[in-house]
Amino acid sequence: MVDILAEEKTKDGRKVIRVAKENLIELMKELKSQGYNLSLTTAVDYIDRIEVVYHVYNMQKNEYIIVKTETRDNHVPSLTSLWNAANWDEREEYDLVGVIFDGHPNLKRLFLPEGWVGHPLRKNYDLSKAQYVNMDEEGNDYVTFDPEGGW
Amino acid sequence: MAEWTEVNFGPQHPSMHGVLRLRVKLDGEIVKEVEPIIGYLHRNAEKIGELQFYCDNMIYFDRMDYVAAMNMEVGYLEAAEKLLDIEVPERAQWIRVMMAELNRIASHLVWLGAFGLDLGMLTPFFYCFKEREKILKIFTEVSGSRQQLNYMSIGGVYQDVTDEALDHIRTFIKEFPKELNKIESLFVKNDVFISRTKGIGVLSKEMAIDYGVTGPMLRASGVEYDVRKAQPYLVYDKVNFDIPVSFKGDNLARFLVRVEEMRQSIKIIDQTVQKLPAGPYFNQKAKKPLMIRLRGQGEVYARTESPKGEFGVYLIGDGSLRPYRVRVRSPTFKNLSVLPALAKDQMIADLISIGGSIDLVFGEVDR
DSSP: OOOOSEEEEOTTSOEEEEOOTTSHHHHHHHHHHTTOEEEEEEEEEOSSOEEEEEEEEETTTTEEEEEEEEESSSEEEOOTTTOTTHHHHHHHHHHHTOOEEETOTTOOOSSSOTTOOSOTTSTTOOTTSOOEEEEOTTSOEEEESOGGGOO | OTTOEEEEEOSSOTTSSTTOEEEEEEETTEEEEEEEEOOTTOOOHHHHHHTSOTGGGHHHHHTTSTTOHHHHHHHHHHHHHHHHTOOOOHHHHHHHHHHHHHHHHHHHHHHHHHHHHHTTOOHHHHHHHHHHHHHHHHHHHHHSOSSSOOOEETTEESSOOOHHHHHHHHHHHHHHHHHHHHHHHHHHTOHHHHHHHTTSSOOOHHHHHHTTOOTHHHHHTTOOOOHHHHSOOTTGGGSOOOOOOOSSOSHHHHHHHHHHHHHHHHHHHHHHHHHOOOSOSBOGGGOHHHHTTOOOEEEEEEEEEETTEEEEEEEEEESSSSEEEEEEEOHHHHHHTTHHHHHTTSBHHHHHHHHHHTOOOHHHHHO
């Protein structure tokens, strides 16, 4: 059995398991062997820490579990070795929240172009500064703060 | 390796859906590598969601999957109403199911027409859009607009369905199955269509589950899983319908599953029209001036079955007037992530056919 930190319920009655990030892969491996599959990966910024939330479900048992882990240095292990479903989701969370998934094969920004300053879903993201995107000769996007230099 | 040609495909290309851009590496006509580049329609609805009142978010959800706005509204409200402790009157729940299923048909019709266009068939497109127009007329009758409906709101629906609208619905469900047979025969009796879909883009059951593929694509790969049956929301447990499943997993299977789903939707709409109970269509606890003062505490995750797949909304409230975090599980986003694996070592013409069969709507992928 994997050590879990706590078990709780969400407001609509879904089971939540809290686990330390060192034990995350182990717990997920065990859940996978029981027939659970990854549905959604997300992250929530609580200013002093980031909570990474995994939604797993089991079609046969018709069960749905939320697994939570928290990080203070923005690093969590990647689950791409277990499920391909984690691939794009982790890239999205890296892009928008700024969580770094260790061991991800291709951790690049997904929605925003490379070079974007900041992660929009962070609570301290500066909304007053507009950034503009343009395309260089090679077909790659780049970011500029100059309103005339892009769209 | 050195002879591979790199081709940029999209974001503005006639055979691309929305603003999808693909970087394709080709060996002659064979696709060796596909890299989807997305984000051209990104406006970060999740961040916008954090900055507004709970009731304001509705319009941004309308614009996610803009061909199935009702289903998006149902998805958001399932989460928001649980978080805000607002009950929905019985009549409003039935109306929501009715509208969601009508929109499911409209969405599948758009897909069907566009899929025909991808494969070089112009005729079915007009038949599909003619039928869709009838549904949009019903929506105009009930909500006042055609696509960005904003019909449902926290606590119920914006206005009651009129007798006129119900009449339109009754005529529609009487006539549509015949028209659907006609449209279907335009496809399945076409030799070119069959040869370009049968056995092309086979998605195995294990791969579909591994990539988190949901909806008609998953059911075409032989998994009988539908959120409407697995975890019924609204009144889906009180209506009879079947889940169409195919075991082939190719483009043709996805076509057949979606066509059959339209027939099942007609069955559901028929039951909702007959069983529609009388009573209020709106919860007075959430009426206009009170609506913006609703506070949410805790976290909820609501799953619904949108035409594209499992649409989930994860809401966290911190007791203030605005949500702390909004996260959307968009089905097309997950379904698109399987495209590089599906299109590998296929002909470039099949890449278009496979991409078309996924049912891409970019408002939802990019959010």
